[in-house]
Amino acid sequence: MNILVIGSGGREHAIIKSISKSKKCSKIYALPGNGGTELLADNIEGDVNDFELIKKITLKHKVSLVFVGPEDPIVNGIYDFFKSNIELKDVNIIAPSKQAGLLEGSKDFAKDFMEKYNIPTAKHKTFSVENINQADSFLESMNPPYVLKADGLAAGKGVLILKDIDEAKLELRNMIIDKKFGDSSTKVVIEEFLDGIELSCFILTDGENYKVLPFAKDYKKIGEGDTGLNTGGMGAISPVPFLDDDFLSKIQNKIIKPTISGIIKENMKYNGFVFIGLIKVDDEPYVIEYNVRMGDPETEVVLPRLKNDLVELFYSMGTPKFSDIKLNISDNHAATVILVSGGYPESYEKGKTINGLNNLSQVSVFHAGTKKKNDSFVTSGGRVLAITSMGKNFELALENSYDQIKNIKFDGMNYRKDIGFDLL
Ligand code: AMP
Numbered sequence: 001m002n003i004l005v006i007g008s009g010g011r012e013h014a015i016i017k018s019i020s021k022s023k024k025c026s027k028i029y030a031l032p033g034n035g036g037t038e039l040l041a042d043n044i045e046g047d048v049n050d051f052e053l054i055k056k057i058t059l060k061h062k063v064s065l066v067f068v069g070p071e072d073p074i075v076n077g078i079y080d081f082f083k084s085n086i087e088l089k090d091v092n093i094i095a096p097s098k099q100a101g102l103l104e105g106s107k108d109f110a111k112d113f114m115e116k117y118n119i120p121t122a123k124h125k126t127f128s129v130e131n132i133n134q135a136d137s138f139l140e141s142m143n144p145p146y147v148l149k150a151d152g153l154a155a156g157k158g159v160l161i162l163k164d165i166d167e168a169k170l171e172l173r174n175m176i177i178d179k180k181f182g183d184s185s186t187k188v189v190i191e192e193f194l195d196g197i198e199l200s201c202f203i204l205t206d207g208e209n210y211k212v213l214p215f216a217k218d219y220k221k222i223g224e225g226d227t228g229l230n231t232g233g234m235g236a237i238s239p240v241p242f243l244d245d246d247f248l249s250k251i252q253n254k255i256i257k258p259t260i261s262g263i264i265k266e267n268m269k270y271n272g273f274v275f276i277g278l279i280k281v282d283d284e285p286y287v288i289e290y291n292v293r294m295g296d297p298e299t300e301v302v303l304p305r306l307k308n309d310l311v312e313l314f315y316s317m318g319t320p321k322f323s324d325i326k327l328n329i330s331d332n333h334a335a336t337v338i339l340v341s342g343g344y345p346e347s348y349e350k351g352k353t354i355n356g357l358n359n360l361s362q363v364s365v366f367h368a369g370t371k372k373k374n375d376s377f378v379t380s381g382g383r384v385l386a387i388t389s390m391g392k393n394f395e396l397a398l399e400n401s402y403d404q405i406k407n408i409k410f411d412g413m414n415y416r417k418d419i420g421f422d423l424l
């Protein structure tokens, strides 16, 4: 069968690597893909939100499975676009509906959902122009630091954590009135700060049954010791060492089960991943956020541990076979280190030649911001490559990634040398 993968990151390269191993896979197309995906798929230029283009590609290339990587097309309703179109409705699309997309596309919606289904999360209140005058007293009733979240999508930049109450009051107005994050911040969720350690939980569901994939931990900050600006993610490990049976069963009972039953009760059409950003506070799990897709760079450590045929798994969704399939997860640990362009997550240059990719051993290289240029690759984004290794424990996996990274060079290359530092 022919498969279309939408997106251009390390996550999409990892998905393409996995599906290319399936006996069921004939040809892969990537929209727009990257330098790495070009080795396994036909890259097609275009915008991930151009649904008419996606329709054309799907019909022209007789695509029967579409994997949607990033949140934007999901939140914009790509699932509903397919299901309401006579020519596309039978195509298997791995994405939830627009309604379910609100779990990521609106923090306020997600908070209401958690409240309704009794899912532990930080206490909160939502503000907009209508009730902005009550925000000051709400802030005054809370302890610092203050967490302000733009309601809508903001490319991972919409969360501010502020120590000073006057700054929080000012930023709230910047967000709501001066539209600091455009329309995404016409509503702002203010919530209690939770002090703990974060982990990422991934569920694959067809809106009825579900499978829990390996957990992972990612490192979002640019600087060592988790300092500096937030990025898309600078590294990840899987499994998560502090996830013991007791904590896992709390997550299952207090978070995963009520989330899935909420999705069912709300009648949300779901055929994809639920990514639950969790935080462990005093041995209890809380939801920090929902995403309606896989994580990046978490996918680059989750998929290398999953031994099932991914295409078969996707195809079983919505059929009784889905509950029969057992996930076959490697006991090995996976670790990935992200190589980024100098200056990222602020401005950076592109077009730098990447050297040394042919001299690597025992690693999986997932391309993110790369382009093929003649016989080599050049940088084309902030996050450039994910270097994943496997090992008996995450320290050994990381040791290998760091060792191999010494062979890779491009102008301005930067990476964190302390992935996993907080777990030793
Ligand atoms: P979000 O986009 O909601 O995942 O928030 C981005 C990041 O901000 C999270 O990964 C956390 O590190 C941090 N964060 C968000 N909400 C809270 C909270 N209530 N308490 C502490 N940290 C938070």
Ligand code: GLY
Residues within 6 Å of the ligand: 218, 232, 233, 291, 294, 295, 296, 297, 298
């Ligand atoms: N690594 C976090 C994310 O994909 O949102």
